[in-house]
Amino acid sequence: MPYPIERKLVIAVSSSALFDLSESDRVFREKGPKAYKEYQKENLDVVLEKGVAFPFVRRFLNINERFKKESPVEVVLLSRNSAITGKRVFRSISHHGLDISRAAFMEGKSPYAYIPAFNASLFLSANESDVLKAIDYGYPAGTVLPTKVVDDIADDELRIAFDFDGVIADDESETVYQDKDLEGFYEHEKEKSHIPHNPGPLADLFKKLSFMQKLEDRAQEEDRDYKRIIRTAIVTARNSPAHERVITTLEEWGVSANETFFLGGMKKDRILTVLKPHIFFDDQKSHLESEGGDIPMVHIPFGIANKSSNNSVMCSQHQLIKE
Numbered sequence: 515m516p517y518p519i520e521r522k523l524v525i526a527v528s529s530s531a532l533f534d535l536s537e538s539d540r541v542f543r544e545k546g547p548k549a550y551k552e553y554q555k556e557n558l559d560v561v562l563e564k565g566v567a568f569p570f571v572r573r574f575l576n577i578n579e580r581f582k583k584e585s586p587v588e589v590v591l592l593s594r595n596s597a598i599t600g601k602r603v604f605r606s607i608s609h610h611g612l613d614i615s616r617a618a619f620m621e622g623k624s625p626y627a628y629i630p631a632f633n634a635s636l637f638l639s640a641n642e643s644d645v646l647k648a649i650d651y652g653y654p655a656g657t658v659l660p661t662k663v664v665d666d667i668a669d670d671e672l673r674i675a676f677d678f679d680g681v682i683a684d685d686e687s688e689t690v691y692q693d694k695d696l697e698g699f700y701e702h703e704k705e706k707s708h709i710p711h712n713p714g715p716l717a718d719l720f721k722k723l724s725f726m727q728k729l730e731d732r733a734q735e736e737d738r739d740y741k742r743i744i745r746t747a748i749v750t751a752r753n754s755p756a757h758e759r760v761i762t763t764l765e766e767w768g769v770s771a772n773e774t775f776f777l778g779g780m781k782k783d784r785i786l787t788v789l790k791p792h793i794f795f796d797d798q799k800s801h802l803e804s805e806g807g808d809i810p811m812v813h814i815p816f817g818i819a820n821k822s823s824n825n826s827v828m829c830s831q832h833q834l835i836k837e
Contacts, residue, residue, distance in 0.1 A: 519616070522588045523722040524633045527571060528625070529593050529603045530640035531658040533562035547622070554599040562606040566658045566810050567638050569665040570793040573672035573743070575613050580743060581729055590632045591617035592625035594641070629653040635719040638812065649816055654715045656795055656812035664808050671743055673791040674723065676771075677782075677814075678750040678760055680797030682720050683711035685817025687756075688797075692818055703756040710766035711759065715816045716795055717767075720746070724769035746771045749785050749794070751801070753778030783809075 529535060542550040577587045589612070593600055597619040607614050618628050626648035629637050637655040639645055648655035679688050690702045727744050734740045748771045752760060757776045764770055775785050783804045786794060793810045796802050797820060802811040 519588060519633050522586055522633070523635060523719075523726065524588045524590060525571070525574060525719075526590050526592045526625075526629055526632055526634040526637040527567055528637075528639035528641065528644070529591065529595060529600070531565055531567040531638040532571060532591070533565040533568070533603065533606060534663070535562070535565070535640075551596075551599050554602050558602050558605065560602075561609045562602065564610070564663045564665055566640075566661045566663060567793070568610075568663065570672070570674075570810060572610075572612065572665065573670070573792060576670065576672070576743065577726060578613065580733070584729065586726060586729065588616070589614050590634065592628060592632070592637065592639075593617065593619050594622055594625065594644075595619055596621040626651070626653060626655065629655065635722055636716065642813075642815075645813075646815055649715065649814075654719060656716075656814045659802055659811045659813060661810050662806075662808040670741075671745055673745045673747070673789060675747040675749050675786065675789060675791035675794040676716065676720060677794075677796040677798075677801065678748055678752065679714075680817040680820075681714050681716050681795050681814050682748070683714045683717070683760075683763055685714070685797070686711060687759075689818045700756055703752075703759050707755075707758040708762060709759070710763040715814055721767060721769050727772075745773070747773040747775065747789055747791065749775045749782050749789075750777065751779055751782075752776050 538550065538553065541553045571589055574587060575589060578585050591603065591614055593603065595603065600617065600619045616632065618625050624644045624647060626637065626644050629648060630653065635654055637645070637648055637653065638658050639655065640658050642657045645655045645657045676682050679685060687699060687703060690699050694702070723744065723746055727746070730742050730744060734742065748760070750760065753776045773789070777785065782801050786804060786809050787806065791809065793812055795812045795814050797814045797816050799813055802813055804811070
């Protein structure tokens with residue numbers, strides 16, 4: 515019997531985030547759902563190539579290998595596919611050795627409503643419309659952006675990088691910046707430096723990852739040769755004097771990051787190319803760029819910085835099979 519999902523850090527992922535479904539999507543768009551089903555049947559034993567989120571998911575699941583007694587994490591599949599066409603996805607999951615056993619197949623419908631049912635602290639999808647709906651309902655979700663897939667098998671470490679405002683914390687400060695410009699933002703943050711922020715969409719994920727790191731602390735105390743595998747970073751455009759409220763918030767929550775970067779407007783790519791995270795979360799698409807195109811980027815369409823663009827996407831986007 516599977517370990518109770520209520521006691522785990524759960525990440526939900528769509529097929530299109532986990533695997534490269536570009537060819538499948540092309541068949542659906544050009545020939546329709548019937549041809550799509552036939553295509554999947556004909557290619558049932560053709561293993562799907564790794565998608566943008568695959569290196570992150572593989573390493574995330576490895577946490578259970580380190581802590582078999584606790585078995586603290588799980589990945590579930592939330593798919594727009596039918597269970598029949600989803601057979602190929604599960605065969606590919608098995609081929610790649612991923613320990614994923616729970617799934618929801620929605621046969622064309624968006625799966626976002628089931629995020630809380632699976633106790634998920636994050637839903638990753640390449641379907642922007644599904645992610646926008648999830649965020650609109652207050653669920654933690656992000657759109658996986660097209661990226662070169664790099665999965666170094668010899669690299670066991672899991673590196674996760676977060677923006678702060680609109681991702682870990684709410685968008686209060688971003689709202690002030692929009693209303694009062696940079697000078698007003700600094701003044702606001704100095705006045706409230708002792709007041710922690712309210713949680714943002716990925717606060718629960720960040721807090722639970724911090725708990726995982728406490729398990730690693732314990733393992734290292736018991737065995738000094740223990741090699742840590744989880745490394746978190748905050749990469750924010752803030753700088754002094756707006757940095758202090760970030761620290762206040764983390765202290766209030768009882769969490770921390772291994773590395774924190776206050777960039778003061780520097781391009782985040784300068785840090786990310788050195789850090790080489792397996793996933794980076796930011797609420798602003800303008801920050802989700804890298805010169806090499808090989809850093810897995812996830813857009814969190816939350817808060818005031820995304821309101822106008824979210825409305826236009828929701829009005830214009832067609833519902834394709836892309837999950």
